Amino acid sequence: MLRAMRRFAPGFELYTARSLLARDFDGTLEALAKLGYREVEGSDLFGRTPAEARRRFDALGLAAPSWHAFLDPENGAALDEAIERAATLGARYLVAATAKELVSFGPKGVALREDLPADGYRGIAAFLNRAGERCARAGLAFAYHNHHVELRPVEPGRSGLELLLAETDPARVGFELDLCWTVAGGADPAALFQAHAGRFPLCHAKDTNARGEDLDVGSGLVDFDRALAAAERGGVRHVFVERDTEEDPLRTAARGYAGLARWWSQPPGV
Numbered sequence: 001m002l003r004a005m006r007r008f009a010p011g012f013e014l015y016t017a018r019s020l021l022a023r024d025f026d027g028t029l030e031a032l033a034k035l036g037y038r039e040v041e042g043s044d045l046f047g048r049t050p051a052e053a054r055r056r057f058d059a060l061g062l063a064a065p066s067w068h069a070f071l072d073p074e075n076g077a078a079l080d081e082a083i084e085r086a087a088t089l090g091a092r093y094l095v096a097a098t099a100k101e102l103v104s105f106g107p108k109g110v111a112l113r114e115d116l117p118a119d120g121y122r123g124i125a126a127f128l129n130r131a132g133e134r135c136a137r138a139g140l141a142f143a144y145h146n147h148h149v150e151l152r153p154v155e156p157g158r159s160g161l162e163l164l165l166a167e168t169d170p171a172r173v174g175f176e177l178d179l180c181w182t183v184a185g186g187a188d189p190a191a192l193f194q195a196h197a198g199r200f201p202l203c204h205a206k207d208t209n210a211r212g213e214d215l216d217v218g219s220g221l222v223d224f225d226r227a228l229a230a231a232e233r234g235g236v237r238h239v240f241v242e243r244d245t246e247e248d249p250l251r252t253a254a255r256g257y258a259g260l261a262r263w264w265s266q267p268p269g270v
Helices: 014-023 025-035 050-059 076-089 118-137 160-167 179-184 189-195 224-233 249-264
Strands: 010-013 066-069 093-096 103-106 109-112 141-145 153-155 174-178 202-205 238-241
Touching (some): 010 014, 014 025, 014 249, 025 249, 050 076, 066 076, 076 093, 076 118, 093 118, 118 153, 153 160, 160 174, 174 189, 179 189, 179 202, 189 224, 202 224, 202 249, 224 249, 238 249
Parallel strands (some): 010 238, 066 093, 141 174, 202 238
Antiparallel strands (some): 103 109
């Protein structure tokens, strides 16, 4: 009875285990399925075609309700390819992993820009609206995944993420709220879920500390009980355990599943 009341169960972001998947794609998926996962999300197929990966997912009882892509506003073919890949995998959502305008290349490698002005975010919003329209014509929903930089104020009283929410069409653009990066950016995930109900169909679950580092679920500052209760009320449909830092991917997966499953087993409102 309790499980039927919940809208989502723990899913797993495959980027978390990228080194394991590169070495043993089938075995790593089997290990995730044995932990109890039934949903996955990713961006890399590790040499498999979308059809081959879909068959492996199906054989293990896994579904991929959403899939990530790195999109370029000036490359329409990349969006078309991402749509085709997501559709073949059986995904309902195509997710923009970040915005090209936020990526910078420097002496320390790839980083996300902290200094993008409001007009830059308006340009991102315009592209998201176009991409969302293209996805809708193909039968897919479209979403954008945030990092900490979007929580920086870009106008009085408004962050980059708030600007994107305001400047995109709710019927065409959703968002995947990353709990770790939202807290690391100084914002409250529960407040965002409440203020923008229906705009966040997807969520990434990882923890963070006072230094803004990513951690396993339950080992940092994120109040998952409060955030997930607000997420459910706000319309989140899929939650994916994730960690960018590969310290011990299967441990991350096990801790994340246990932490989220504990919450999921509680009656709504707890």
